[in-house]
Amino acid sequence: MRLPDLEAWAIFAAVAEHRSFSGAAAAIGLSKATVSKAVSRLEAQIGQSLFHRTSRRLALTEAGRPLADHAARLLAEARAAEEAAHDAAASPAGRVRLAVPMSFGIANVAPLVARFLAQHPGVEIDLHLSDARIDIVAEGFDVALRIGDLADSSLRARRLCGIASHIVAAPAYLAAAGAPAHPGDLTGHRLLGYANAPGPWRFADAEGTVLTVRVDGPLTANSGDALVPALLQGLGIARLPGFIVGPHLASGALVAILPDWTPPAIGLHLLTPPSPLRPVRVEALIAFLAEHLRDPCAAATRPVAGGQALP
Known part of the structure; x- marks a missing residue:
């Protein structure tokens, strides 16, 4: 039985990550010629080209894209096995790449990262803040937090808690445009949209009746925080999570509406x-986040005056 060329697969993973033979060579401490030969050797073994090569650009082929994911997993597992053997009797040390949503990450995760680093001085954290959905395997992340539905069935997932979302508006807007008493009343109102959760808003009442409302308004943004100034100016109605609008609801600057339509919390x-x-x-960071993120989430899901919307 011929064994797989694990070295070539690992080098291929590095080239796919850096999109450059020279970049991969510098990252893994090999010559560019060695890197190029390893990729050519792998292409010969599988009978397919892995990269489109031009003088200015290196891009994965159609066949290379899924193989790059496999190679990244193979390399990550090999590194993890080696590190687990070395770390079994040692304190946590080294770099962890963590991806979290922007607004939730700034408010809830960044303070925890600081506390974790204070407790584990040998650890370095690369914190990536973005509301865009990322491929954590292809982009080399160790841990990610995600709010909403999960589509990545191949990933290992743990539900930490639920987060309530609310339909909110400024009192001035409601005074001028009227306060909707039913989801159907939202038609014709100025609804502010969140670009990373496109599509209609869904609502459910206590009897399980489900309704949908098409979002139509003057502003769509890929950050929930970016919708708040427009809300405070009385420009419309938005659906936002409690960790963004909670302080504004508490101060009265925003009001939650549709109290009889309360869906399950977003996970x-x-x-x-x-x-x-x-x-x-x-493992240490996972345990720390799992322990400390339950309380902020529980606070976010406590009932407040007004309605909430299904994602």
Whole structure:
């Protein structure tokens, strides 16, 4: 039985990550010629080209894209196995890449990262803040937090808690345009949209009746925080999570509406690549986040005056 060329697969993963032979060579401490030969050797073994090569650009081929994901997983598992063996009797140390949603990350995760680093001085964290959905395996993340539905069935996922979302507006807007008493009354109102959760708003009442409302208004943004100034100016109605609008609801600057339509909370999930092998530093961060993110989420899901919307 011929063994797989694991070195070539690992080098291919590095080239796919850096989109450059020279960049991969510098990152893994090999010559560019060695890197190029390893990729050519792998292409010969599988009988397919992995990259489109031009003088200015290196891009994965149609066949290379899924193989790059496999190579990244293979390399990550090998590294994790080695690190687990070295770290078994050691304190957490090394780099962890963490991806979190922007607004939730700034308010709830960044303070926890500071506390974690204070407790584990040997650990370094690369914190990536973005509301865009990312491929954590292809982009090399160790841990990710995601709010909403999960579509990545290959990932290992843990639901940490639920987060309430609310339909809110400024009192001035409601005084001028009228306060909707039913989801159907939203038609004709100025609804502010969240670009990373497109589509209609869904509502359910206590009897389980489900309604949908098409979002139509003057502003759509890929950040929930970016909708708040427009709300405060009385420009419309928005659906936003409690960790964004909670302070404004408490101060009265915004009002929650549709109290008889209360859906389940949106889930906050902790995601990791599919391999069960993880370095001690990653396990430590996962345990820390799982422990400390339950309280902020519980606070976010406590009932407030007004309605909430299904994602």
